[in-house]
Amino acid sequence: MGSVVRAAGRMDYHTRYVSVSARREKKESGKTRVVIEQKRELEACKYNNHCSQEECLTSPRVSGVKDAENFCYAKEIKLASEEGRLAEDIKKEQEKLKEADLVIFQFPMYWSSVPAIMKGWMDRVLGFAYAQEKRYSEGIFKDKKAMLSFTTDCPESVYSDTGINGDINVTLWPLQNGILNYCGFQVFAPQIFWDPATGSPESRSSMLEGWRTRLQNLCGEATVYFAPLDYFDKEKGFLLKPEVKEKYASKESGLTVGIHMGKPLPANSQTKARV
Numbered sequence: 001m002g003s004v005v006r007a008a009g010r011m012d013y014h015t016r017y018v019s020v021s022a023r024r025e026k027k028e029s030g031k032t033r034v035v036i037e038q039k040r041e042l043e044a045c046k047y048n049n050h051c052s053q054e055e056c057l058t059s060p061r062v063s064g065v066k067d068a069e070n071f072c073y074a075k076e077i078k079l080a081s082e083e084g085r086l087a088e089d090i091k092k093e094q095e096k097l098k099e100a101d102l103v104i105f106q107f108p109m110y111w112s113s114v115p116a117i118m119k120g121w122m123d124r125v126l127g128f129a130y131a132q133e134k135r136y137s138e139g140i141f142k143d144k145k146a147m148l149s150f151t152t153d154c155p156e157s158v159y160s161d162t163g164i165n166g167d168i169n170v171t172l173w174p175l176q177n178g179i180l181n182y183c184g185f186q187v188f189a190p191q192i193f194w195d196p197a198t199g200s201p202e203s204r205s206s207m208l209e210g211w212r213t214r215l216q217n218l219c220g221e222a223t224v225y226f227a228p229l230d231y232f233d234k235e236k237g238f239l240l241k242p243e244v245k246e247k248y249a250s251k252e253s254g255l256t257v258g259i260h261m262g263k264p265l266p267a268n269s270q271t272k273a274r275v
Contacts, residue, residue, distance in 0.1 A: 077127035093125045102219070103146040103185070109153075112171050122179060129183040137228040139184015145223070146180045147188035148172070149211070156194045168192070169270040173257040176270055177226060186223040189273050225274035227255045 080086045081094070097103065107114050114122070134140050152159070159168035172190065180187045191214065193207050232238040245261065254260025256269055266274075 077124070081128040090124050093121070094128060097125065097129075100144060103144065104149055105146070106149045108151045112165070113175065126179070126183060135182050135184065135229070136226065137181075137184070137230070139182065142184035142186070144185055145188060145219070146185035147190060147218075148175060148180075149191035149193075151193040151196050153197060154195055156192075167265070169257050169265065169268060172270040176224060177256070177258060181226045187226070188218060188221055188223055189271055192271070222273035224270060224272075225256065227259050231255075 077086070081090075086094075105114065105118065107118050110116075113119070129140050131140070154165070156168075157163050158165045159171065161167040165171070176187050176190075191211055193211075196204050196207060199207075227240075227244075231240055231244045233241050240259070240261070248255060248261065252264065253266040254263040255266070257265050260266075
């Protein structure tokens with residue numbers, strides 16, 4: 001049993017934000033499917049997405065933040081989590097995350113990223129989800145899966161490697177690598193709903209049916225490739241180790257979108273699983 005965090009609602013550009021709990025259930029065939037158990041809309045429940053000092057001060061046993069004069073939210077929220085003095089709404093979200101097998105973020109793409117309410121959720125809730133030696137492939141959530149599912153306000157061509165917005169794989173790198181992979185999640189290829197607002201009712205129904213079908217077999221899919229943590233030398237600023245560079249020297253493309261070694265980017269590396 002686990003929780004799936006989604007941020008979605010209607011199949012249009014003005015998608016609402018929803019947090020969904022789910023569990024995994026074995027079918028008679030032996031396959032695993034995702035079963036939605038409950039929904040909670042972040043907007044409807046007035047979820048607080050603002051980061052502040054106050055949410056680190058909820059315990060009477062601990063007075064004040066550690067360094068109020070030079071307040072660093074990332075450090076303070078991590079300390080508050082370790083010392084059990086987080087705001088109650090953050091604690092509840094973190095408990096759901098700890099129980100989850102799979103986390104899905106469903107949202108409308110805003111400014112080539114997630115909307116503010118979802119970014120605020122990530123900033124406030126994920127503060128406990130990493131450490132210096134527990135990130136990327138060795139991350140705290142390395143046994144969990146996650147994925148992005150989002151709508152756009154433009155056709156797929158706009159986010160192609162010759163489109164005006166640029167390659168969607170580059171757009172997804174900060175989200176899928178910098179947030180999900182950083183916390184250790186194994187990341188499924190994203191589910192992208194291209195420009196549903198201008199599509200016909202039939203095309204939107206087809207999108208939803210495709211998504212529904214994918215969900216039934218999602219847990220059996222391969223995940224997107226990211227370079228493992230042991231490819232990098234901690235003593236040399238986490239640069240690729242010489243033997244790794246040598247291994248990939250003859251390859252036509254780089255390892256990933258961000259770690260490309262000055263070579264062409266691997267095609268569709270953030271939108272398709274590498275088997």
